[in-house]
Amino acid sequence: MRELRIGVIGSGGRGGLARHAHQPDGGARVVACCDVRPEALAKNREWYGPEVFTTDDYRKLVTQGLDAVFVCSPDFLHEEHALAALERGLAVYLEKPMTITIEGCDRVLKKAREKRARLFVGQNMRYMNVIRKMKQLVRDGAIGEVKSVWCRHFISYGGDAYFRDWHSERRCSTGLLLQKAAHDLDVMHWLADAYTTRVAAFGNLAVYDKLPRRAPDDKGDPAFNVSHWPPLLQSGFSPTIDVEDQSVVIMTMEKGILGAYLQCHFAPDACRNYTVIGTAGRIENFGDMPDSPIFLWNKRTDSYRMVGDAVFRGDNGAGGGHGGADPVIVQEFLDFVRDGIKTTATPEAARMSVAAGYQATMSLRNGGQPLDIPPLPA
Numbered sequence: 103m104r105e106l107r108i109g110v111i112g113s114g115g116r117g118g119l120a121r122h123a124h125q126p127d128g129g130a131r132v133v134a135c136c137d138v139r140p141e142a143l144a145k146n147r148e149w150y151g152p153e154v155f156t157t158d159d160y161r162k163l164v165t166q167g168l169d170a171v172f173v174c175s176p177d178f179l180h181e182e183h184a185l186a187a188l189e190r191g192l193a194v195y196l197e198k199p200m201t202i203t204i205e206g207c208d209r210v211l212k213k214a215r216e217k218r219a220r221l222f223v224g225q226n227m228r229y230m231n232v233i234r235k236m237k238q239l240v241r242d243g244a245i246g247e248v249k250s251v252w253c254r255h256f257i258s259y260g261g262d263a264y265f266r267d268w269h270s271e272r273r274c275s276t277g278l279l280l281q282k283a284a285h286d287l288d289v290m291h292w293l294a295d296a297y298t299t300r301v302a303a304f305g306n307l308a309v310y311d312k313l314p315r316r317a318p319d320d321k322g323d324p325a326f327n328v329s330h331w332p333p334l335l336q337s338g339f340s341p342t343i344d345v346e347d348q349s350v351v352i353m354t355m356e357k358g359i360l361g362a363y364l365q366c367h368f369a370p371d372a373c374r375n376y377t378v379i380g381t382a383g384r385i386e387n388f389g390d391m392p393d394s395p396i397f398l399w400n401k402r403t404d405s406y407r408m409v410g411d412a413v414f415r416g417d418n419g420a421g422g423g424h425g426g427a428d429p430v431i432v433q434e435f436l437d438f439v440r441d442g443i444k445t446t447a448t449p450e451a452a453r454m455s456v457a458a459g460y461q462a463t464m465s466l467r468n469g470g471q472p473l474d475i476p477p478l479p480a
């Protein structure tokens with residue numbers, strides 16, 4: 103088996119994900135890294151060895167005789183970086199969200215098709231143990247035919263991760279209903295086996311635009327810090343904050359399914375809580391760690407029962423980033439690059455999660471006007 107030669111664009115930060123792909127004894131090696139921060143490239147040399155090619159220019163990276171490229175740069179660069187790699191026919195692992203506009207996603211899909219290049223989008227929540235188990239329960243008919251999908255997303259680290267750097271600006275992220283919710287909307291689509299067709303949303307900036315900002319030339323520090331509590335006593339926020347910190351979306355989906363999505367960036371705890379209701383029961387996860395429980399209620403009682411009629415947990419207790427997802431998704435990408443296997447995450451689904459998040463953002467900025475989701479181009 104020939105060794106896969108892998109490059110990483112945006113090789114600091116989330117680019118560390120590519121370490122799972124660096125398998126010198128397993129037929130894959132990270133051989134080239136691109137980042138604009140010299141300290142990130144220094145770290146890359148520690149991880150991958152002094153011989154790894156390093157550059158601050160992605161155009162130089164894509165000429166290094168690669169088989170595949172991880173694009174882990176900030177969202178507003180995804181389109182440019184993915185197109186450069188796809189143009190050369192390279193396989194691409196593109197971090198979520200696919201891009202920050204619907205048109206941008208469609209340009210990336212079109213380029214991959216034109217060049218017959220293997221495109222994969224890092225919707226890693228589909229690989230989380232707890233989510234896979236919920237999908238299995240739905241697929242096995244545990245709740246009958248799905249009719250409603252709801253998600254509440256509580257984010258304790260919102261003030262750290264999303265309001266101190268590029269995430270806080272519309273021009274860089276569109277908004278957090280796209281940047282953050284791309285995951286949740288994709289999971290809702292997957293659990294329901296249906297895409298969103300129409301959305302209406304409300305949202306506002308309730309907290310983070312009211313707090314002390316950093317100077318424009320200070321470097322923002324988006325590192326998570328649990329001592330940053332309560333939100334109203336924090337400081338050091340981005341000079342420009344024009345994305346919402348709480349939002350509520352209602353959705354119609356294919357097959358007559360209804361969805362509801364709620365996101366809050368100043369919650370004390372962090373969790374994604376999904377509920378799926380079908381014609382024969384309801385499931386709900388409590389926590390999104392690898393071993394978090396999922397309750398199934400499938401007997402009628404006319405009062406609230408905190409514990410379901412049955413309790414399930416993800417099958418694979420393996421650790422690893424994001425609820426056990428990261429090593430699994432990277433391995434699937436490598437298998438896809440080598441053998442073109444059918445993958446759990448798909449670029450078409452990633453585009454549909456961006457499309458739903460984008461239209462929801464436009465709706466909330468236009469008084470909650472309902473908007474249709476443009477279907478995938480033929």
Ligand SMILES: NC(=O)c1ccc[n+]([C@@H]2O[C@H](COP(=O)([O-])OP(=O)(O)OC[C@H]3O[C@@H](n4cnc5c(N)ncnc54)[C@H](O)[C@@H]3O)[C@@H](O)[C@H]2O)c1
Nearest residue numbers: 112114115116136137138139142174175176177197198199
């Ligand atoms: N799937 C997940 O669970 C998950 C988790 C975290 C982040 N992400 C995604 O990963 C991406 C990166 O997020 P992050 O928090 O690491 O962002 P970040 O701001 O830390 O940027 C990532 C890296 O890209 C580098 N970079 C910036 N501009 C560049 C350029 N022009 N050329 C090359 N490198 C450049 C930065 O120096 C940094 O090392 C985002 O799209 C984010 O949505 C996904």
